[in-house]
Amino acid sequence: MRIIVPLQGIVQGRGGLILGSLIPCALLYFFQFYLKRNRSSPPPDSPSASTANLPELTGIPRNSSRTSLPTRGSIRPAPVSSRATAIARASDSAYYTGWKKWLEDPYHPTSNPDGIIQLGLSENHLSLDLIEEWLAANLQKSLLGEKRGDLSICGLATYEPLGGLMDLKMVMAGFMSKIMRGSVSFNPAQIILTAGATPAIEALSFCLADPGNAFLVPSPYYPGFDRDIKLRTGIELIPVHCRSSNNFSLSIAALEREYKQAKKRGIKVRAVLLSNPSNPVGNILHRETLYDLLSFVTDKNLHLISDEVYAGSTYGTEEFVSIAELLDTGVFDNSRVHIIYGLSKDLSLPGFRVGAIYSYNENVIAAASKLTRFSSISLPTQHLLVSMLSDTKFVEEYLKVNRERLAQMHALFVEGLKQLGVECFKSSGGFYCWVDMSKFLKSYSVKGELELWENILNVAKVVLTPGASCHCIEPGWFRCCFTTVTERDVPLVMNRISKVLKDHKATH
Amino acid sequence: MRIIVPLQGIVQGRGGLILGSLIPCALLYFFQFYLKRNRSSPPPDSPSASTANLPELTGIPRNSSRTSLPTRGSIRPAPVSSRATAIARASDSAYYTGWKKWLEDPYHPTSNPDGIIQLGLSENHLSLDLIEEWLAANLQKSLLGEKRGDLSICGLATYEPLGGLMDLKMVMAGFMSKIMRGSVSFNPAQIILTAGATPAIEALSFCLADPGNAFLVPSPYYPGFDRDIKLRTGIELIPVHCRSSNNFSLSIAALEREYKQAKKRGIKVRAVLLSNPSNPVGNILHRETLYDLLSFVTDKNLHLISDEVYAGSTYGTEEFVSIAELLDTGVFDNSRVHIIYGLSKDLSLPGFRVGAIYSYNENVIAAASKLTRFSSISLPTQHLLVSMLSDTKFVEEYLKVNRERLAQMHALFVEGLKQLGVECFKSSGGFYCWVDMSKFLKSYSVKGELELWENILNVAKVVLTPGASCHCIEPGWFRCCFTTVTERDVPLVMNRISKVLKDHKATH
Incomplete structure (x- = not known):
């Protein structure tokens, strides 16, 4: 039924039309299948890295074909859908790569002071103390009642x-x-x-x-x-x-x-x-x-x-x-x-x-x-x-205090980055500084941007989000989240980033 | 693009093929559109209730057409996707209809004793007291720690x-x-x-x-x-x-x-x-x-x-x-x-x-x-x-007690229904009796089954799930959940159902 879906309009029509329209189309489809079977395989390097991950449009996953379906005792896992193949294999952008690296070695001021600092994740930790306080006082009665x-x-x-x-x-x-x-x-x-x-x-x-x-x-x-x-x-x-x-x-x-x-x-x-x-x-x-x-x-x-x-x-x-x-x-x-x-x-x-x-x-x-x-x-x-x-009362207090803390932390980051010679876009909301590091790129390109991003990740051990992950058309911009660390961590963050930037400036 | 999707296989083929295949197909499509536009509207009762709600497969929602797109100031809502149209309009099966009716007038032993009794929903209320007890003792420390x-x-x-x-x-x-x-x-x-x-x-x-x-x-x-x-x-x-x-x-x-x-x-x-x-x-x-x-x-x-x-x-x-x-x-x-x-x-x-x-x-x-x-x-x-x-300890106790209560309630329902002349399938698990009421159907058909189901819903005010909603091929079977009521409710349930069955038997 599926392959004749395009003909549904006709099939819904008067009976007499069905055969007259179905037969030429069916012939066309068989011809199409015949061609597909007999078409030679493309040269091995023809699909690009990205298209190699795309599912084929035939409905058959890449790891299976009509002639080599896994049989009993096969060690290859049973073939999944084309879309699952695409999802499972999808290469991760820098945004997710940084996240994964951080999970393996997350920074903690006392237990892991040399760990990776996460400024790529859009979480706000600045006002969690207020939530914590509210929960401690209200959790039980919220769910179980006053008594x-x-x-x-x-x-x-x-x-x-x-x-x-x-x-x-x-x-x-x-x-x-x-x-x-x-x-x-x-x-x-x-x-x-x-x-x-x-x-x-x-x-x-x-x-x-x-x-x-x-x-x-x-x-x-x-x-x-x-x-x-x-x-x-x-x-x-x-x-x-x-x-x-x-x-x-x-x-x-x-x-x-x-x-x-x-x-x-x-x-x-x-x-x-x-x-x-x-x-x-x-x-x-x-x-x-x-x-x-x-x-x-x-x-x-x-x-x-x-x-x-x-x-x-x-x-x-x-x-x-x-x-x-x-x-x-x-x-x-x-x-x-x-x-x-x-x-x-x-x-x-x-x-x-x-x-x-x-x-x-x-x-x-x-x-x-x-x-x-x-x-x-x-x-x-x-x-x-x-x-x-x-x-x-809680909500109003929370919103007010949270806004103040965001403003304060934002100002600290902008000032800290300025000391390193890095300008931030004048932002008004959200958890990020949108940072122009284009002058530190070794080449003014996405490649140059990702190279700097990798050095900041691997040498400075700080996760940023490169502009490329955000489809920014100008290389050298980075998203830098200022709400996942405390004020006390800011000098450390700046110190770590500064070393990489100095190195990039020296070889510029 | 949408309407030439079926030709994708051909378009992927060698260039020379495209025109040769595209043209006859395009002609076919135009012919199809022409027919659709000029076809007189179907008589009002021709599409069944379910097909009337199916989306057209042309990619254009039913409430929009190429010639009448909503313009500024139009009072029709902006057109949504074909799939949303289908989802929003999808006619509900009896399974969901019964659910909705119950929500409007739910039975409660004291506050609404004449309300609708829900035996169509797969919920188990028999052992909620154990969960409640556990929560009362453990909620705070589960989420906030011991102290x-x-x-x-x-x-x-x-x-x-x-x-x-x-x-x-x-x-x-x-x-x-x-x-x-x-x-x-x-x-x-x-x-x-x-x-x-x-x-x-x-x-x-x-x-x-x-x-x-x-x-x-x-x-x-x-x-x-x-x-x-x-x-x-x-x-x-x-x-x-x-x-x-x-x-x-x-x-x-x-x-x-x-x-x-x-x-x-x-x-x-x-x-x-x-x-x-x-x-x-x-x-x-x-x-x-x-x-x-x-x-x-x-x-x-x-x-x-x-x-x-x-x-x-x-x-x-x-x-x-x-x-x-x-x-x-x-x-x-x-x-x-x-x-x-x-x-x-x-x-x-x-x-x-x-x-x-x-x-x-x-x-x-x-x-x-x-x-x-x-x-x-x-x-x-x-x-x-x-x-x-x-x-x-809690888990083991819960599983044991819950199994015992399921067995007891199941037996009560089976016995109660037997008194009404209704046989249950010999089941071993789940929250349901699978009930044979075929002998009470006025006609041995899906129509007869839904008629009995409606009477049980509207007259007895008891929601069951008709076999038709479960794609059962034999008319007259019903799914009857025994875990949403208490033992004390069982006589009421049986009493209500019995009146409808008597009526159906009388006219049989």
Whole structure:
């Protein structure tokens, strides 16, 4: 049946048509199979390193063929699907390589002072003491009630509604509104809760595009998008390059250009995906740019996905504006706008795995809710968070203190790097310094950038994220997370990096 | 691009072929579009309820067309993907309809004694008191340590390794071994933890088959498989019917027949998927059948997925044999065998969302681990379970008492139904009676079965699962869960059902 799928339109038609159309097509298919079988193999060096990892499009994994299927007693593992072969073999970008190395030898100020310092991971440890304090005081009563006997085990143990508890959606809506400094209110019925922002992005992508469609993504962009979206959905990401000469601002003209290019290549663009505040750059989109973006997506009949997971982690003087704020005006078609949110960044709780889709499109809400069967949040965690987010005093104090600490640590890093002759982009949000080390490259290229990155990893034992992993078009930029270490570690970090930079300067 | 996908094989061929093949096909397509546009609308009752909800395969959602894209100010929501349209509109089977009705008016012995009694949901409430007791005594120290200051907030709040904590895998391996009464030991390195068995099955399916491939599934089978597997993976499920005349046993001859049929239709079968103990029938596969199954999948170069989530919920005298036990012999190629497990059934904790893939295939382990980024378990829940499953005394007591209670409740239901003239299949595991009500059908057909089911739902206000939802080929069988009510509720359940049956008998 599958190979005649293209004929379905006809098969659905009147009976008389079936044979007349089926037979010539069937002949064509057999001819095609005949050719495929008899085609000579390509020369051994013809596939590039990257295409070698791609699954063949025939549905048969590379390690198997019609003539050599594993038989009883074979020592090769039974063949998996083409897509699994691709996923299992996918070569890791520097982003993940650094992560792995760090796991083998993680720095600790006392127990492993020579270990690898992780500045490549987007975690915020600066305010975990506040969370710890809250948990120590409230854990038991959050889950088991104020006193013995309050426990409703059914509320913890049994199946839950798809898309999360309404109680959690309600406090989540309140939390999001607080994050946006009350400038906008969120409707709990438009929230779909998932086990982290990662499945939220994937489920939303499934809902907005079909295999072969594409999203335009202003770059440099978060390295995880490639995995989050491309692993299973079949959607392509098209980077829309932003440049240092333009302060890495998003240009509608560049979006327009890439959109037209894609159209020329026969690719259907379905959405613009951006992070605001930007990961990795740390800048915030201006209100005017948001208006222009909404006009652009409306004009082109696209969706707009605004990943706002760092909305509450701003530290500059610039005010963050959520895309939701502009929709309250009623000028735009809200149904094409979707926000990604979560508690991994603004509440420093990635381990709790809580993400959210906030959508204005009823079909997306219906479909994505059904998809949450694959990424539900554990009920004890949901109940814990209902308590935590209902504690207004705690939440307000946490957000205030966390912002102050982010600002302080950011300033320390910027100053420390400045001492080494390294300039940071003037960022306003997120956990990163976006760092220009281009003058330390031995060659002004991706190769040169990765060489410096490797030296910082292997000699300085500091994990950074190279701009190449973020699809940055200009070599020499690095993402440097300032929230995974303490203030006391900063001199050590700078000292370690400085040695490598000196060496690179000397041979420059 | 979308509409020429079927020609990909040709396009990959030599250049000269392209035009010669493309042109006739393009003509065919245009003809097809022409016909579709000019075809008069079908009469209102011509598409069945289920096909009306299927997405068109043209890549264009039903609510949009090339000539009427929503424009600025349009009130129709922006078009979503074809797959989302299909998911959002998918008509719910009786299995889900009953669930929804129950949510609107759930029975409670004191606060809503006339509400709907849920016997369609596979939850076990019989032993929740034991879990409750354990939590009350151990929650605080599981997460925060024995005393103030023990808390390692980093272990709770920060990112976790893909596929779950090694500590949890280790106690999970021990728990699984205990469930199998020590007959087999499990290697923690082969366990991949996911947020429930549902994403475990989906991720495994992604790994074993490509879109258009199929799994053979002995039926009656768990109604959730259709959603778990078909929603996103593009894999088809082919029921292999088991019959009452053969005690609903799996027949290798029937498997062979369906395999050949599929092959004839050009469908590539990639795996056999079964649940053992069977959901909904409740029988256990004999050791000999397991051997035959392993021979069959080896012979056909297929995978075998054994869903053993009810392995610890047996209550008969028959001994449960895990497929893992047979692999210790070394006779078979282990790499084609994969077990699904979880804590939703045997530990009564569906709300905790903990599932597992246990695979002997290194490529599946590698790929599925990467896929767990979309379905990670919350860290507080993981730590809680490490404590709970490490408590050997609690686990052993729980398993013992739970088995006794299952046996007792099962016997009560069987006896109660017998009084109504209804026979149950002799089951040995799971939460269900598999009930033969065929003699009460007004017509011996799926229609007759659904009519009785509706009356039991609407008149008796009891949710059952009709055999049709489980792809049972014989009308009149129902799945009846006996673990969601208390012993005291049993007479009420029987009383309510009996009224409907009397009415059906009268008009028979």
